Amino acid sequence: MLTGDWISIFMALIATASAVVTFAVFRASTDPLVIVYAEPDLARPSIVNLIIKNIGKGPAHNISFTSDRPLPCEAFGIGEPSTVARAMSSGPIVTGIPFLAPEQKLSLTWGQYGGLHKYIGSEPIKISATFRRSYKSRMFSRKLSSTTCLDIQTFERSESSEHGFGPNIVKEMKVLNKTMKCLEDHLTSVNQTNHENT
Structure with missing residues (x-):
């Protein structure tokens, strides 16, 4: 092959790589990213909230959730209670969320350390969120997903686990x-x- 041919191939590779990088930057600046995590409630000591948040740059549509085992609901008790909390059967985790704007979050009262630890134990619950971009074109509306872990042991010996x-x-x-x-x-x-x- 001539030198000119190699230069043409090299330039084509550079153009392709540049297009891939540009598309990746575009996706990062426009895609939603929905996560679920636990957070202490600073206004109500010992309470742990379940947070659903879109940390991405674009709005998320038709959000649904799946988990490897059911989540607890209203699992109260600073110390471990004698009974296990019931499984979550209603709310946005179960029914889904039609829309979350960028940086928008929902905060759910989840319980207290003792009650949550009694239900969850030492094995974190894996929860996946599935959602779509806001584009109307079907070409750009494919499903996106994210997976997070809910681990209550993170809060051991914290303000949430004490009295x-x-x-x-x-x-x-x-x-x-x-x-x-x-x-x-x-x-x-x-x-x-x-x-x-x-």
Whole structure:
């Protein structure tokens, strides 16, 4: 082959690679990406929320979810309860979501560490989300998917697994109340002594 032929082939390869990179950048800047994860609720200590979020750059349509085993629902209990929570039978994880805008998220009250750990155990639940791009053209509307793991052991020894802010306040208030009672008794005793001396 002539040198000119090799140059032509090389230029064609560069053009092809450039087109692939351009398409990949375009996809990254326009595709949705829906994930599911657990997150502590900062406004309600000890509560763990289940978050569904579109972290991609484009809107997601017709979102549905599958998991390798059922998810728990309302699994409450800071310590492990005596009974196991029921399986999730309603809500967006079960029924799906028609639309999520970029960076939009749904937050579901999932439970507390003890109740969730009692149900899930040490083996994470794998959950997959399937969704479509927003393009009207069928050529660009093929299904996309993502898989995440829900592992409650991540929260062991965290604020979510401890008694939390609310119960700690109650405990501190009881100690304070006991101290105030002792102080009140002491002041009453001192007043009585002073009254008797006068």
